[in-house]
Amino acid sequence: LMTTEPDEGRQVAEIVVPRVAGRPLPEAQAQLERLGLIVDVRYEPNEVAPVDVVVDQEPIAGARLEVGEQVVLVVSDGPAGVRVPDFGEVNAAEAVRLLGALGLGATVEEVYDEGVPQGEIVGSIPAEGARAIPGDQVRVLVSKGPEPRTVPDVVGQPSAEAFVALGRAELQVGRVTRRASADAAPGTVLSTTPAGGAQA
Numbered sequence: 001l002m003t004t005e006p007d008e009g010r011q012v013a014e015i016v017v018p019r020v021a022g023r024p025l026p027e028a029q030a031q032l033e034r035l036g037l038i039v040d041v042r043y044e045p046n047e048v049a050p051v052d053v054v055v056d057q058e059p060i061a062g063a064r065l066e067v068g069e070q071v072v073l074v075v076s077d078g079p080a081g082v083r084v085p086d087f088g089e090v091n092a093a094e095a096v097r098l099l100g101a102l103g104l105g106a107t108v109e110e111v112y113d114e115g116v117p118q119g120e121i122v123g124s125i126p127a128e129g130a131r132a133i134p135g136d137q138v139r140v141l142v143s144k145g146p147e148p149r150t151v152p153d154v155v156g157q158p159s160a161e162a163f164v165a166l167g168r169a170e171l172q173v174g175r176v177t178r179r180a181s182a183d184a185a186p187g188t189v190l191s192t193t194p195a196g197g198a199q200a
Helices: 025-034 092-101 159-168
Strands: 002-004 011-016 038-044 054-058 064-066 070-076 105-111 121-125 137-143
Touching: 025 038, 025 070, 092 105, 092 121, 092 137
Parallel strands: 038 070, 105 137
Antiparallel strands: 002 011, 011 064, 054 070, 121 137
16 A cells, blocks of 8 residues: 655555464564564563464554554563573572572472483473462472382293393393302302392
8 A cells, every 4th residue: 555645745655564463473573574564572471372472462453554664562471470490400409599599489309210310300390491480389300310120030040031031121130149059950040139029
């Protein structure tokens, strides 16, 4: 749409602002910029709209602007509150202090984890990067190592079969001691420590 300004007698392109509320920011911004409008983004907490979704716009849809004028997009920054930090290399005590400095409470909870060494932080609830309301409790999850396995009962089996059974149970064979026995064939397992059925 072209209009003529009376003072200068020049034509100015006029744009009808489209409705972009409810759309992801990158998509909305690209559409407005293609029309020749400048986009200013203002983030605000929002309990309902997902992060980076446009929740409001100024001016409203249907308004007429000239090329080069500005549209302000109000974009969801997620629920209000404090972002749970990324704990990185800190230990549990430092994580508790860090959360306290942000106005959050903290409890330390030990959990089994197959990949994270014992004593290191596995994660948190709410997760790192999520929002928490000041005063909320954040559960800091600390690894207590892999979950114990049940030792298979391999007494009476040939040692090769016993070693395979231990490997299937994700256990490693420790020290092997040989002992003479009149009651068992050579290579037969006489006992294990810990015994079959125990946790290791």
